[in-house]
Amino acid sequence: MNDDITSASTAHPAPARRGLGAIARSQMRNIAPFLTLIVLIVFFSVVSPSFATLGNVGNILTQVSVTGIIAAGLTFVILCAEIDLSVASIANATGIAVAYFTLQDSYVNIANVPVPGWVAILLALVACSALGVVNAAGLVVIGIPSFIMTLAMMQIAAGISALLVRGQIAYKIPALISTLGSGSVGGIPCIVLVAAFVLLLSHLVLTYTRFGRYVYLVGSNREAAENAGVNVKLILGAVMVISAVCSGIAGMLGVAHFGSAQQNEFDTYLLDSIAAVVVGGTSLFGGRGGIGNTIVGLFVLGVLNNGLDHVNIDSFLKILIRGLILLLALIINVYAQRLRETSAD
Amino acid sequence: MADAPPPILSLVGVSKAFGGVQALQDVDFTLRAGEVHGLVGENGAGKSTMMKIIAGVHADYAGRFLLDGREVRFRSTRDAHAAGIAMVHQELSIAPDLSVAENVFLGTQITNRLGMVQWRRMAQEAESLLARLGVHADPRQQMGDLPIGMQQLVEIARVLFSGARIIILDEPTSALSPPEIARLFSALRHLRAAGRSIVFISHFIDDILSIADTVTVFRNGRKIMTVPAADTTKGGLIQSMIGRGHAELEESYTNDIRLAAPAAGPVVLEADGLCLGRSLRDVSLSVRAGEVVGIYGFMGCGQAELARVLFGKMTPERGSIRVAGRRLRRGGTAGARRAGVAFVPDSRRAMLFHQEPVYKNTSISILGRLSRLFLKPAQERALAQRQIEALRIRPPRVDALLGALSGGNQQKVALAKWLTYPPKVLVLSEPTRGMDVGAKDEVVKIVHGLKAQGLAVVIVSSEPETVLSMADRILVLRKGELVREFADEIVSKDRLLEAA
Numbered sequence: 001m002n003d004d005i006t007s008a009s010t011a012h013p014a015p016a017r018r019g020l021g022a023i024a025r026s027q028m029r030n031i032a033p034f035l036t037l038i039v040l041i042v043f044f045s046v047v048s049p050s051f052a053t054l055g056n057v058g059n060i061l062t063q064v065s066v067t068g069i070i071a072a073g074l075t076f077v078i079l080c081a082e083i084d085l086s087v088a089s090i091a092n093a094t095g096i097a098v099a100y101f102t103l104q105d106s107y108v109n110i111a112n113v114p115v116p117g118w119v120a121i122l123l124a125l126v127a128c129s130a131l132g133v134v135n136a137a138g139l140v141v142i143g144i145p146s147f148i149m150t151l152a153m154m155q156i157a158a159g160i161s162a163l164l165v166r167g168q169i170a171y172k173i174p175a176l177i178s179t180l181g182s183g184s185v186g187g188i189p190c191i192v193l194v195a196a197f198v199l200l201l202s203h204l205v206l207t208y209t210r211f212g213r214y215v216y217l218v219g220s221n222r223e224a225a226e227n228a229g230v231n232v233k234l235i236l237g238a239v240m241v242i243s244a245v246c247s248g249i250a251g252m253l254g255v256a257h258f259g260s261a262q263q264n265e266f267d268t269y270l271l272d273s274i275a276a277v278v279v280g281g282t283s284l285f286g287g288r289g290g291i292g293n294t295i296v297g298l299f300v301l302g303v304l305n306n307g308l309d310h311v312n313i314d315s316f317l318k319i320l321i322r323g324l325i326l327l328l329a330l331i332i333n334v335y336a337q338r339l340r341e342t343s344a345d
Numbered sequence: 346m347a348d349a350p351p352p353i354l355s356l357v358g359v360s361k362a363f364g365g366v367q368a369l370q371d372v373d374f375t376l377r378a379g380e381v382h383g384l385v386g387e388n389g390a391g392k393s394t395m396m397k398i399i400a401g402v403h404a405d406y407a408g409r410f411l412l413d414g415r416e417v418r419f420r421s422t423r424d425a426h427a428a429g430i431a432m433v434h435q436e437l438s439i440a441p442d443l444s445v446a447e448n449v450f451l452g453t454q455i456t457n458r459l460g461m462v463q464w465r466r467m468a469q470e471a472e473s474l475l476a477r478l479g480v481h482a483d484p485r486q487q488m489g490d491l492p493i494g495m496q497q498l499v500e501i502a503r504v505l506f507s508g509a510r511i512i513i514l515d516e517p518t519s520a521l522s523p524p525e526i527a528r529l530f531s532a533l534r535h536l537r538a539a540g541r542s543i544v545f546i547s548h549f550i551d552d553i554l555s556i557a558d559t560v561t562v563f564r565n566g567r568k569i570m571t572v573p574a575a576d577t578t579k580g581g582l583i584q585s586m587i588g589r590g591h592a593e594l595e596e597s598y599t600n601d602i603r604l605a606a607p608a609a610g611p612v613v614l615e616a617d618g619l620c621l622g623r624s625l626r627d628v629s630l631s632v633r634a635g636e637v638v639g640i641y642g643f644m645g646c647g648q649a650e651l652a653r654v655l656f657g658k659m660t661p662e663r664g665s666i667r668v669a670g671r672r673l674r675r676g677g678t679a680g681a682r683r684a685g686v687a688f689v690p691d692s693r694r695a696m697l698f699h700q701e702p703v704y705k706n707t708s709i710s711i712l713g714r715l716s717r718l719f720l721k722p723a724q725e726r727a728l729a730q731r732q733i734e735a736l737r738i739r740p741p742r743v744d745a746l747l748g749a750l751s752g753g754n755q756q757k758v759a760l761a762k763w764l765t766y767p768p769k770v771l772v773l774s775e776p777t778r779g780m781d782v783g784a785k786d787e788v789v790k791i792v793h794g795l796k797a798q799g800l801a802v803v804i805v806s807s808e809p810e811t812v813l814s815m816a817d818r819i820l821v822l823r824k825g826e827l828v829r830e831f832a833d834e835i836v837s838k839d840r841l842l843e844a845a
Contacts, residue, residue, distance in 0.1 A: 208719050210712045216701075217709055223695045226658065228709045228762060229682025287700065 029281035029288060029336035033296045033329070036279075040300060044307035051310045058189070064302035065195035066091075066254045068295075070273040072195075072202040073246025075294045076239040078277050079206070080219045081286025082139065082146040084243045088270035089157035090131050091251030092263070096161045098124040098177060098252045099170035099261035110168050117174030124252055125245065131157055132244025136237035146240070154270075161263050170261040173252070181256020191253050198246065203291035215239060219286025271326075276301050279329035281336065300325075352411075353378045353542055354399070354511060359408030361394055368394040369406070370566045376511065376542050381533060383557030383574065384546045386586055390563035392546050393435065396513045399544075400432040401425030431509035435516045439500050441489030446471035448488045449503050474506045475499065477535075479528035494520045494643065498529070505532060512536070513544045518552050520807075522643045523842060530556050550579050562586055603835050605817040610634030611669075613801040614686075614770045616655065619664035624650040626825040628664070632770065632801040637792060639816025640805045641841055647825040649691075652774040652805040656688035657681035669769055682710060685769030689759060689776065696759045699748035703738070704729035706747050707761045714766060732761035760791060771795060772803045777811045789814050809841045 045052040070087050077084045100112045101120035115123070131153060138149035173181075183190045206212035218225045218235045226232045250269075255261040280297025282289025304325060308318045354376040361369040369391045376382055384392045397403045398410070401419035410417055412428060419425045425432075439448050446464075447454070449471040455463045471484040480498050482491060488499065497520045504512055518526050533543055533556060547553050553560060554574055562569040562585045569585050610633040619628040624647040632638045642648045653659045655666060657678045666673040668684040676683070687710070690696050698706055708715065708725040715721050715728075729743040736757040738750070747755060763771065773792070777785045792815050796802055806812050812819050819836065821829040821844040829844040 210716055210718065210720060213705070213709075213712060213720060217698055217705070220698045220700060221694075224697055225709070226678050227656075227688055227690050227696045229678045229688075230709065231677055231679035233677065234679070287698075 028339055029283065029333065030293065032332045032336065033279060033281045033293065033300060036329075037296055037300045037303065040303045040307060044303065044310060048307070048310035051307055056306065056310075060299070060302045060306045061192045062189050062257075063306060064276075064298045065189070065191040066250050066257065067269060067272045067276055067301070068195040068298050069198045069250035069253070070247050070269055071276040071294050071298060072198045072291065073243035074273050074277050075202065075282060075289070075291055076206070076215055077146070077243045078274075078282050078284060079215050079286055079289060080236055080239050081222070081284070082236065082239065083274075083284075084135065084146065084150045084240065085270060086131070086135065086150040086153035086157055087243060087247040087273055088266040088268075089154045089161070090128055090244050090247040091254060091269060092266040093131070093157040093160045093164075093251070094124050094128040094248035095251035095255035095265070096164045096170070096261045096263075097127045099173050099255060100164045102170075102172045102174055104170050104172050108168060108170055108172075110165060110170055112170070117176060120174050121177060121252070125248060128244050128248025128251070129241060132241035133237075135244060136240040139240060140233040140237045158263075165261065165263060167263070171259065173256055173261070177252050178256045181253040182259070191257055194249075194253060198249065199291055199295060202246075206290055211235070211238070216287055219283075219288075221287070272301060275326050275329070278333055279326065281333065283336075284330075284333060297329075300329075350378045350380070352376065353413060355411045356395070356398070357409040357411065359395070359398065359406055359410070361398065361403060361406040367566050369398075371408075372566075372568045374561065374568065375571075376544065377559075378510075378542055379537055379540045380558045381537055381543045381545055381556050383553035383560040384544060384563065385548075385550060385553055385560060385582055386563030386569075390586075391566040392563050393515055394566075395563075396432060396515060396544060396546065399425070399511075400430055400513055402432075426509075429508070429510040430513070431504045431507050431511070432513035433501050433504045433515060433517055435519075437493070437496060437500060437520075439488050439496055441487070443488055444468075444485050445475070445482050445488055445491065445499055446484035448499050449474060449484070449506075451503060453507065474502050477506075478502050478532050479525070494522060494525055497521060498525060501529065505536060510540075511542045511544070513546075515546045516548065517545070518547060518549055520643075526552065550582055553582075554579060602813050602837065604819070604831060604833055610636065610799065610801075613669055614655070614803065615667040617665050617667075619651070619654055619661045619666070621647075621650055621654060621659060621661045621825075624825050625654065625661065628822075628825070628827055630820060630827065632803055634769075634799045634801055635796055637796050637802040637804060637815055637817050639812030639819040640803065640822055641807070641809060641812045641819055642822035643807055646807075646822045648805045648807065648822050649774065651822065652688070652690075652772050652803070655681075655770075655772050655803065656686055658688075682768075683713075686772065687763040687768035687770065688772045689763070689774065691775035693755050693759060696762075697747055697755055699746070701747060702744045703733070703747055703750070703758055704743040706758050707732050707765070710762050711765050728765055729761075732758075732765065735764075736761055767795070767798055767800060770801045770803065772805070774805050775807065775811075776804060777806070777808060785811075785814070813837075813841065 050056065070091060074084055074087055098120050100110065101115045101123050102112070102117070103114035104110055104112055135146070135150055135153050138144045138152075139146050180190045180194055185193065206215060214225070214230055214235050218230065218232050222232055251266065254266060258265060276297040277289075277294050278284060278297065279300050280289065280293035280295065282293045304322065308321065352375045356372060356374040359369055359372045359374070360367070372391070372395060374395060384396075386392050394403065398406050401422040401424050404418070404420050417428065419428070440451065446468045450467055455467045455470065457463055468484040475482060475484070475498070478498050478501065480495055480502070482495060482499070488496060491499070497517070501514065501517055517529065521529065536543060545553065545557055557574045559571060560574050560577060560582065561571040562582060564586060612631045613634050614632040616631070617629050619625050628651060630638065640648055640651060650659060654661050657673065657676060657680055660675055668686060671684060673681060673684050678688070681688070704726050707729045711728075712720070715724055726743045732738070733741050733743065738754050738757050738761070740750075747758060750758065776788050776792070792802060792804070804812055804815055813836070819831040819841065820827050821831070821841065831841070
């Protein structure tokens with residue numbers, strides 16, 4: 001009864017009265033990351049002459065590509081208000097798998113199983129999809145919270161990586177992967193094009209397909225989606241598989257980009273990809289944000305990482321600064337959610 | 346009450362606004378020692394708001410608040426507790442994972458001098474306190490394992506025996522069975538005899554009249570009148586509550602109702618031998634096209650579970666459900682939707698997306714029909730526009746955020762979702778819970794309209810008025826079993842309550 005009063009009171013923000021302030025408040029999660037990005041670009045351009053050069057723009061684009069592919073898949077998961085902590089491990093395992101199925105030079109002491117290049121790629125894709133299916137099954141069939149389920153998968157995938165390379169380093173990978181990961185077309189690195197393609201495709205799926213709409217609505221109010229007859233479990237399972245496949249692709253290209261496949265090669269990518277999604281303004285509570293936000297987030301992190309290399313700064317301090325920026329983004333994320341709820345609910 | 350004891354609490358000229366909405370306007374209220382004071386009024390009339398001011402929930406209000414003749418202003422519920430005021434809120438607020446005894450003494454655990462909890466003493470005292478309300482539960486049992494009515498009684502017990510001298514009960518009887526209500530009332534009479542003051546808010550006017558000494562009526566944030574309960578009647582109270590000639594409607598609920606002759610349409614929904622733990626025992630029913638079947642039972646009798654099973658939210662352990670002859674297999678809610686079952690849950694929050702525009706709310710259940718893969722936003726908006734016009738949703742904009750609509754308009758959006766392509770079966774869970782008389786009237790009209798379109802409608806409710814006003818046939822559920830069917834005969838609220 002009293003609920004009715006309170007909801008009635010806040011229920012009429014009277015569209016006519018919604019001025020710029022209200023719009024800014026409800027768009028806070030999109031505006032804040034973009035402003036951050038502009039401030040960072042201006043700042044580094046002023047303090048470092050080597051920052052705002054065409055060559056360095058190419059550097060930044062290349063540096064964020066692997067993270068970008070992982071973050072594209074992760075965006076689906078976070079939009080559903082779930083999390084995937086196994087992305088970096090799955091990337092690593094898939095990268096190692098594709099090398100494992102390629103003939104290595106004789107000095108590399110790995111008991112590998114050489115197959116033709118396209119078969120190796122296919123097997124690697126099957127492997128990462130399978131890991132995604134296990135994540136999905138744990139989440140929707142057994143009912144393990146995704147945080148815990150993917151924590152376990154993080155360890156499992158790391159274990160698979162360890163078993164396949166046994167402390168060795170593999171260098172040979174299929175030619176196609178090699179081209180996509182380290183080649184370039186007309187001066188543009190292929191890996192940047194692949195990342196752009198994956199991000200674009202993800203954006204189209206999220207914005208223009210029925211599946212994409214369900215992803216947003218499941219994240220926005222899971223119970224209401226279920227009560228509307230949406231197969232919530234199928235959607236949640238699908239996003240876990242999408243995330244794993246994106247990680248797998250990133251893993252293969254990453255191996256080509258780095259020039260080798262070895263254990264723990266992707267460890268920093270877990271934090272980077274989650275940070276990219278969240279810094280960009282996609283809500284950890286689900287239903288808000290998207291690939292556009294993720295791209296902004298990627299560039300905030302990319303510019304920050306790259307820019308700190310261009311200014312004379314203690315390299316140990318860099319780690320702390322990154323942590324602080326992430327904290328700031330999380331605060332904005334939670335705060336934007338609250339602003340939106342009070343203005344719309 | 347023959348002689349009038351002195352007022353223990355009084356509000357003078359109290360007003361309270363939420364945003365631009367005036368919830369309370371210049372209200373005077375007096376509570377005397379040793380009285381049970383009933384509060385009635387439609388939803389949003391201001392009853393709960395006033396009580397929350399008294400209980401220290403709302404600290405920001407205009408006007409004066411006198412306790413024992415001295416002016417006070419509570420900043421928090423702690424202040425109110427310290428002054429001996431305790432409230433049982435409308436929504437159950439218990440700790441389901443703690444024991445019954447811990448719930449009875451929530452926040453007031455019995456400890457020894459070292460501050461250690463005395464479990465045995467706490468269990469013994471909890472048991473004897475609950476026995477005074479006629480609840481015989483093992484105090485060591487987990488709270489969540491009790492039936493909902495008993496949980497409510499445990500929460501009431503916590504407040505009643507907390508030593509508070511002013512006790513506020515907001516809709517305490519909604520989840521209780523008649524014998525439980527009788528025991529609660531006898532406990533309240535004991536407390537009254539001991540000089541405690543009790544405020545009793547309820548939609549159930551019969552309950553108010555049987556326990557209250559004084560009744561105050563609210564309407565639109567204003568106090569309409571305060572009268573001795575003995576000097577008023579149900580009809581009189583309803584009249585002043587709604588302030589317009591709606592009394593016939595409420596009358597029609599309480600009089601005998603002649604149920605319609607059996608419908609002749611084909612059987613659309615057929616459930617056979619449904620079993621689900623302790624909630625459903627061998628429940629079978631069938632509903633024809635153009636028929637409204639009401640399923641009535643006290644809260645916690647399994648009716649909520651039955652609604653969920655019919656929509657595929659829960660899988661029964663045994664038994665089958667057929668829709669238009671086709672067996673519904675384990676496909677979850679998506680399978681049920683494809684088979685032609687629609688579901689309206691009891692809370693708006695569980696069916697709407699507050700941060701999304703109206704058109705996304707109305708299209709969610711039909712996206713599959715609109716598109717195989719890619720969305721068709723233009724069509725979505727056009728359909729939403731049609732629904733907005735048909736149901737007169739305000740504001741009439743497909744892009745309006747749902748959260749910006751009023752409650753009633755949100756309710757219409759929730760229904761609109763299922764009306765573009767009418768389903769074969771509509772399952773409504775508690776469709777009128779917490780609604781005022783006017784809103785109930787709207788729901789009745791919509792259900793009659795759907796019935797005329799040939800839908801099979803199932804209404805699951807623990808409010809007898811709801812099923813009586815809408816159903817052609819009524820099934821009574823008691824502790825998970827269908828115990829009685831009323832069809833083609835004369836039925837009344839009394840008979841329904843008796844059967845349950």
